[in-house]
Amino acid sequence: MPTVSECAILAHHQVAPGHLRLAVQCPKIARDARPGQFAMIQVSDSLYPFLRRPMSFERIFEDGVTFLYKVEGEGTRLLARLTPAQTVSVQGPLGNGWPLECGFKRHILVAGGIGVAPFPALAEKIKQVCGKMPEVVLGARSRDYLLCENDFRRMGCTVYVATDDGTAxxxxxxTQVLAELAPGPGTRLYACGPMAMMAATSLIAEQLGxxxxxxxxxxxxxxxxACLGCVVEARRELEGEKMVRVCADGPVFNAATIDWDRHRVDYDR
Ligand SMILES: Cc1cc2nc3c(=O)[nH]c(=O)nc-3n(C[C@H](O)[C@H](O)[C@H](O)COP(=O)(O)OP(=O)(O)OC[C@H]3O[C@@H](n4cnc5c(N)ncnc54)[C@H](O)[C@@H]3O)c2cc1C
Ligand code: FES
Structure with missing residues (x-):
């Protein structure tokens, strides 16, 4: 059950330009959280901004969690100002989380930019529960924006790096690197990042079955x-089932159930 906790900030620091890691103490949320679930974070004490901001659990520990985030707009700018002397209100865990099935021979995690955020907890879980080491494809603008590479390597994952400018x-x-890994039968792909990148990953999966x-x-x-503010279109026969809520029905979906046509924009990166 999601709860709202006032959490002590244990650490909060920049890990790449405009990207921060926030560690909070929240035993109740940590106890129930699963990889791929998220929390709604209140970014300031005042009524502005009114809405909490959704953030995935990056790591889940016994008495706390970490979030990895990119400063996008006003909400995350305010969040970035919080210091370890303060507390932050966190509501969670929310959403469904990644499905975990150990029957797959290969687990390949494909991350674009800050889309890597929900993957460290997943990699740890696959290792712990299935005894298998996932392969991780990390896509980033440049070497400066590569996130979590060393964390994955420390866990024992094989990491493949792709950058736009070739600096790492x-x-x-x-997705080009993913295709070179020749995922075959018995592989499960997990993707998070820009919509176009996930659409391209889903197309690879569809073609390979x-x-x-x-x-x-x-x-x-x-x-x-409750608000239906986060719906996306799914491939469903029944008109009434076509719109799915990212927060409550997701955020994780089987790629085959999403209507990607509108998202398959010239993605060749
Ligand atoms: C499930 C989930 C997990 C995520 N995990 C991460 C993560 O781990 N790391 C990360 O960096 N990012 C993550 N994000 C994205 C992150 O939530 C956004 O980058 C963040 O909310 C941006 O807020 P902002 O105020 O800084 O930027 P802005 O772009 O300024 O904020 C968004 C703007 O849209 C407005 N807005 C927000 N929601 C609504 C709405 N429903 N209706 C109307 N207006 C709205 C806000 O008020 C604001 O003005 C996640 C998003 C989701 C959905
Ligand atoms: S955010 Fe309200 S229904 Fe998803």
């Missing part, structure tokens, strides 16, 4: 399924 890893897109899970983003107001 291969000068390629994350393999399982693909995606974590979608949407602007959220309530985060609990």
């Amino acid at each position: 890893g291969k000068k390629a897109s994350a 393999i399982d693909c899970q995606v974590s979608l983003e949407a602007q959220m107001a309530c985060g609990t399924g």
Whole structure:
């Protein structure tokens, strides 16, 4: 059950230009949280901004969690000002989380930019529960914006890096690198990042006939399924079932259930 907790900030620091990691103590939320779920964070003490901001759990520990985030607009700018002397109100865990099935031979995590945020907790869980090491494809603008590479390597994951400018890893897109890994039968893909990147990953999965899970983003107001502010279109026969709520039905969806046509914009990165 989601709860609202006033959490002590344990650490809060920049990990890349415009990207921060926030560690909070919240035993109740940490106890119930699963990889791929998220929390709604109140970014300031005042009524402005009124809406909480959704953030995925990056790591889940016994008595706390970490969030990894990019400063986008006013809400995350205010969040970035909080210091370890303060507390922050966190509502969670929310959403469904990544499905965990150990039957797959390969688990490949495909991350674009800040889309890496929900993956460290997933990699840890796959290792812990399935005894398998996921492969991780990290896509970033440049070496400066590569996130979590060392964390994944420390866990024992095989990491493949793709950057737009070739300053680290291969000068390629994350999906080009993914295609080179030749995912075959028995592989499950997990993707998170820009919509176009997830659409491209889902197309690869569709062509190969393999399982693909995606974590979608949407602007959220309530985060609990009540306001319908976060709906996306699904491939469903029944008209009444076509709109799914990212917060309550997701944020993780089987890629085959999403109507990607509108998102398959010239993605070649
Ligand atoms: C499930 C989920 C998990 C996420 N996890 C992460 C993560 O781990 N790391 C990360 O960096 N980002 C994550 N995001 C994205 C993150 O929530 C946004 O970047 C953040 O909310 C931007 O807020 P902002 O105020 O800084 O930027 P802005 O772009 O200024 O904020 C968004 C703007 O839209 C408005 N708005 C927000 N929701 C609504 C709405 N429902 N209706 C109308 N207006 C609205 C806000 O008031 C604001 O003006 C996640 C998003 C989702 C949905
Ligand atoms: S944010 Fe309100 S229904 Fe999803």
